[in-house]
Amino acid sequence: MDYERNWKGIISVDEKAAVTPVMKDRVRGDCPNCGPQRWANVVAAHSKHDSDDELGLWTHTDYRILECPACEAVYFQTDFIFSEDYEHLANGDFEYQHQIEHWPHTPDAGRKEPTWLEKLRALDENAYSLISSVYTALEKDLAVLAAIGVRTVFDRTSEFVGIDPGITFQEKLAELVKRGKIGSDQKDILDALTDAGSAAAHRGWRPTSEQLNTMMDAIESFVHNTFILGDAVKELKSSLPERQKRPPKGAEK
Structure with a gap:
């Protein structure tokens, strides 16, 4: 060793x-x-x-x-x-x-930005700016700021789909489930995510690199599903050839 x-x-x-x-x-x-x-x-x-x-x-x-x-x-x-x-x-x-x-820190100390980030910029400049700030904080090893930023990205993303920004995190999560934007499993993940952001902001918690990666996995999935995936699925469907109709049973060949 x-x-x-x-x-x-x-x-x-x-x-x-x-x-x-x-x-x-x-x-x-x-x-x-x-x-x-x-x-x-x-x-x-x-x-x-x-x-x-x-x-x-x-x-x-x-x-x-x-x-x-x-x-x-x-x-x-x-x-x-x-x-x-x-x-x-x-x-x-x-x-x-x-x-x-x-x-100094190694060049890859931060997290690589996802390939869809520029698409997000065209859809919502505020969300793009917020999540870009999180990647900058990760690159500079500012763990607490990155964790707080993740929570803010969640706020903006939920607001984009019509969730009232003035309600509590728990109410936002419940509303997202009610509207079918997330499932129960993702609700639990985002619940831990927002609590981690609150702990960094108000309880002096400093996440490790592994914990930050977990938080980023969760928020990237939420942002991607909210902003990017819907349009990508529509494009996929439009590019598929139409299904061939089956002849009725008993029809002559």
Whole structure:
């Protein structure tokens, strides 16, 4: 396993021993030019360990300056561990969860825009502008702003189909189901989506990259179904050849 992902320990061992790796000359990092998970030379490194003896909690952070051997780009990596953030393994041991970040971010750190985005622009400029802002926030690693933006995109999309913008999220979802715009399964998905946006806006929640991807999958599906899919299906139907009429039973060949 890679150096930055292989610090394991038994809960009974000394905390510092559990988070002290064997230093290596290279690790994997997200090169801003070549892309994620590329081998890089460690140019400089510094570690900081903080603990609270009274609470029994600690944090450990490795700071590294890395150089890509392929393109010679120099970038910065932080590797953070919290004593209470670990995963139990099948053999009874555990593995600490690493929060690894890089600066500058890799070019593909954001989410690729869907191919139908320009069609959305022609249909509704407001919805296009809002969802474009979400992709920009993702590219800049502004997770909280992206989550809030997703909720706003939901508001605009539901308003486009005639839902009153002044009612609550739950009322909007119920109205969408009533009008046949979404099914019960999609209602549950969008319910979680809007609650996540509210948590980011009002409860200090910061989604992970995986959680943001889940939110984007949900909102892209809702926007695509609302704005794009209907016209696409109409085009599909109009392009199909007419069905051949069957001769009546008993008719002579």
